[in-house]
Amino acid sequence: MSFNVAAVRWQFPILSEIIDGQPVHYLDNGASAQTPDVVLDAVRAYETTGRANVLRGVHRLAERATEAYENARIEVATFLGVAPLEVVFTGGCTAAINLVAYSYGALLKPGDRILLSELEHHSNIVPWQLLRSRTGIELDMIPVTVEGRIDLDALPRLLTPRTRLISLAHVSNVTGALLDIRAVVALAKTIGAKVMLDGAQRAPHGPLDLPALGVDFYAFAGHKAYGPNGVGVLWAKAELLEAMPPFHGGGSMIGRVTFAETTFAPPPRRFEAGTPPIGQAIGLGAACKWMRGLDWTAAHAHEMALVQRLMDGLQKIDGTQILGPASLQSRYPVVSFMLDGVHPHDVAQTLDSFGVAVRAGHHCCQPLMDRFDIDGTTRVSMAPYNDNTDIDALLGGVQHAARTLR
Amino acid sequence: MSDQLYQDRIVALAKAKTGAGKLAAPTKSARRDNPLCGDRVTIDVRLDDKGHIAEIAHQVRGCLLCQASASALSSIAVGRDKAGIETIRHDAERAIGREQGEAAEPFAAFTPVKSHKSRQECVLLPFEALAEALS
Numbered sequence: 001m002s003f004n005v006a007a008v009r010w011q012f013p014i015l016s017e018i019i020d021g022q023p024v025h026y027l028d029n030g031a032s033a034q035t036p037d038v039v040l041d042a043v044r045a046y047e048t049t050g051r052a053n054v055l056r057g058v059h060r061l062a063e064r065a066t067e068a069y070e071n072a073r074i075e076v077a078t079f080l081g082v083a084p085l086e087v088v089f090t091g092g093c094t095a096a097i098n099l100v101a102y103s104y105g106a107l108l109k110p111g112d113r114i115l116l117s118e119l120e121h122h123s124n125i126v127p128w129q130l131l132r133s134r135t136g137i138e139l140d141m142i143p144v145t146v147e148g149r150i151d152l153d154a155l156p157r158l159l160t161p162r163t164r165l166i167s168l169a170h171v172s173n174v175t176g177a178l179l180d181i182r183a184v185v186a187l188a189k190t191i192g193a194k195v196m197l198d199g200a201q202r203a204p205h206g207p208l209d210l211p212a213l214g215v216d217f218y219a220f221a222g223h224k225a226y227g228p229n230g231v232g233v234l235w236a237k238a239e240l241l242e243a244m245p246p247f248h249g250g251g252s253m254i255g256r257v258t259f260a261e262t263t264f265a266p267p268p269r270r271f272e273a274g275t276p277p278i279g280q281a282i283g284l285g286a287a288c289k290w291m292r293g294l295d296w297t298a299a300h301a302h303e304m305a306l307v308q309r310l311m312d313g314l315q316k317i318d319g320t321q322i323l324g325p326a327s328l329q330s331r332y333p334v335v336s337f338m339l340d341g342v343h344p345h346d347v348a349q350t351l352d353s354f355g356v357a358v359r360a361g362h363h364c365c366q367p368l369m370d371r372f373d374i375d376g377t378t379r380v381s382m383a384p385y386n387d388n389t390d391i392d393a394l395l396g397g398v399q400h401a402a403r404t405l406r
Numbered sequence: 407m408s409d410q411l412y413q414d415r416i417v418a419l420a421k422a423k424t425g426a427g428k429l430a431a432p433t434k435s436a437r438r439d440n441p442l443c444g445d446r447v448t449i450d451v452r453l454d455d456k457g458h459i460a461e462i463a464h465q466v467r468g469c470l471l472c473q474a475s476a477s478a479l480s481s482i483a484v485g486r487d488k489a490g491i492e493t494i495r496h497d498a499e500r501a502i503g504r505e506q507g508e509a510a511e512p513f514a515a516f517t518p519v520k521s522h523k524s525r526q527e528c529v530l531l532p533f534e535a536l537a538e539a540l541s
Contacts, residue, residue: 343469345443349411349525362444369444375467376444405412405470 003295003302009385011036011290022355025390030173030334030381031359032223033204035287039227042068042286046279053275055252069278072285073268079288080218080235081209088234088241088268089281093200094123096219096234097167099271100196101127103244104217104236108164110136115158115166115193117142117150118371121173122364124198128167138162144371148175148324148336152183163193167217171201174363174377175324176307176334178202185214194240200224204383205303205332206296207288216240222280226383227287231280234271241267248273299384303333306382306391310335313395317402323377336363336377339398341406344376347398350405351378354397356390411522412470415515420473425480429463436538440531445472449535451483457540458487464535469528471519476532478512488540495533502526 009015012034017024026034050064057063070084077084090096105128108114114128118141128139140158145151150168166188171178181197188195196217199208203220210218217240222231236244246253246264250273255263264270307328314320319340325331339347348360361376362369369376380394432450439446445468452461462483464476475498482494494513501509503520516529 343473345445345469345525345528346412346471349469349522353411361442366444375446405417 003298003384005302005385005387008294008299009387011038012385013037013040015385019355023389025354025356025393027380027382027386027390027394028357028359029204029383029386030201030224030363030379032229033226033383034385035226035228035283036290038290039283039286043228043279043283046282051279054278055269065278068282068285069276072281072283075285075288076233077235079207079292080233081207081211082235083238085266085268086235086238086241088236088271089276089284090219090232090234090271091230091277092232093198093219093221093224094127094232096232097123097196097198098127099234099247100167100217100219100236101131102247103271104165104194104240105131105135105137106245107243108135108137111138111162113138113140113160113163115140115142115155115163117168118144119148119150119172119174119177119365119368120167120169121198121200122366124167124169125367137164141367142168144368147177147326148172148368149177149330150179152180155184155187159187159191159193161191163191165194165196167196168198169201170197170199170218171205171332171334172324173201173334173381174336174365174368174379176201176331176336177325178330178332180330181213181215189214201332201334201381204291205300206294207292210235222284222287225284225287226290227284228277228280231277231284233284238267241271244271246270246273250274252276294384303382303384303386304328306386306388307331307333307335309388309391310380310394313391314398317395317398319402319406320398323372323374333382334379335381336379338374338377339402339406342401344378346405347378347401350401351394351397354393354400356394356397358394411518411525413515413518416474416518417470419475419477419512419515420470422477422481423473424477425463425483426465426477427463428465429461432461432463434539436535436541438531438535438538440468440527443469443528445469445528445531447472447476447531447535449476449532449539451536451539453540456487458485458490459483459540462536464532466532468531469525471516471525471528472531475513475516475529478515479532479536481512483536488537491533491536491540495530495537498529498533502529 344360
């Protein structure tokens, strides 16, 4: 299957920059992806031809802004395969998870249990620990296999009649492992537990059909999905949003306010207190539309060919060890590795001197690092605009680090 | 390649591993973590009657810069008290550009870190651990 990567790269202005005399080999997409012209154009159009607050004004700029903001909600909903009124704009993926922890968490009782996994990002651990401190719920943890996958064989024994929610990473931000959602949902249904997915690492790799997945909550970040910073998405089934109390209080989320009592707006407005990130949401809408325009069968095949090239190259360098599934099956283009005798930060710093951007460290997954008794990894995270030159530049840098730093 | 952060002198300091390990009977020990990158330094010291360092050892789970710094610090720490260690810290701060002036050896080797703000804490972490051990 052919994939015209040059045509995709051309749409991302930063990729043709020369920085300090070097081309940009951007392989840190898992932390934050680059953004295409169509997103920049959408944000600029809002800022220059329709900048105003949303929902409240009657002047024409306010109407333009509101229309663009609500159109962005429709774009996001279409990308997820859901109804627009089930889409809540948040400040980010972390904010979306915190919203669920607070508002859905308010419906839980002491002794209710939430099930997480050992590979979760801190943003899918700490909000639940805060909830535990507030309300006396209990947390359980699914272990991770040696391949860096959530060990679903352990799931049945960890489910209890009090398990109310299972909240897991759709794709690991460290190992790249894709979760077998059907297995999780099937088991969750047997006890009536809800399922939430942290989609931060999956959403940037193409449209989703959330109803077909059978989950109840889905969260992702705008900036990892080629959109602006400062915006994220929470999707939840309408009946859940309807039952949940507000997270933040303020303007826009109310029905009627008196000093005696306040009533709240219906979802999604109930969860969007104050002025939302308007330009950012509009940009994210454009990013979702851009993603829907891509041939993801070809794009994914391209991304996985890069993963294969990377893994083959790393295995030829003495002392490298990949943390994550060895095969391309059920994985996404996030690859973590260790170089024996060289700290991940020194690998990443050396790569920077080759013009290669990667992330090194614990990746906000300290429990996973503890699981493997490591300080950190060097993580290569790819997007459809990456090409063989990016991978080859990285491999050259790793070889240099192996030669000079140990 | 466009960078010379990992110059031979820094790499040599890290590889020398001066003072790497544990003390059998430390007077004091302290551990410091850098929550941003996960680097961890543990320092053991044996102090004499006057509070001067008689022996020092360090364990570093961290990057090359942190290892090199711990090694450099250990190489000149013996015989110094808290004030003496502060003097060395000023050298390190000068080397990485946080203070004005020339850095003395061995920390002069760290001048390439000046242009890498995100890595400067790696150099200072052993000082943080040692300061805690001496506090």
